[in-house]
Amino acid sequence: MPAVAPESDGASIQQFRILLEIKLTAPKALGILANRTHSSSAVDALIGTADIENARRLVGQASAANLSKNAISGLSIANTTEGNRFINATVGVQLEKKDTGNGGVVPNPKVKVAPLAPKEVEALTKANEQVRDFGVESMFK
Numbered sequence: 001m002p003a004v005a006p007e008s009d010g011a012s013i014q015q016f017r018i019l020l021e022i023k024l025t026a027p028k029a030l031g032i033l034a035n036r037t038h039s040s041s042a043v044d045a046l047i048g049t050a051d052i053e054n055a056r057r058l059v060g061q062a063s064a065a066n067l068s069k070n071a072i073s074g075l076s077i078a079n080t081t082e083g084n085r086f087i088n089a090t091v092g093v094q095l096e097k098k099d100t101g102n103g104g105v106v107p108n109p110k111v112k113v114a115p116l117a118p119k120e121v122e123a124l125t126k127a128n129e130q131v132r133d134f135g136v137e138s139m140f141k
Helices: 010-037 040-050 052-059 061-078 081-091 118-134 136-140
Strands: none
Touching: 010 040, 010 061, 010 136, 040 052, 040 061, 040 081, 052 061, 061 081, 061 118, 081 118, 118 136
């Protein structure tokens, strides 16, 4: 952190770290909210945040990939049709077992997300299955 803001004092650096941590964890909380309320605006916010360019504007280059991945994770927790379609199209993971209504082909949105490692894709899939099968509350047990 001192390299980012060498003239900053310790308190300012700590405040920056706390704000960054909030920005990085907020997408999962928003995913839980979207799941419980079926909020399309929450899903839209997560989709916007998953866009790597938007993530760069929100948290800077160094943390953009983490924010993008956390937004995708929030979408998997939200478990909404639109959120799952977005993940299917951008990450190539089939989260919904149902037909998408257009022959199984999901249109690719014009959003670039941070690349996910195979283990991250596996974690997304498992989280989505857990929420779908046991509800979002199962995430807190």
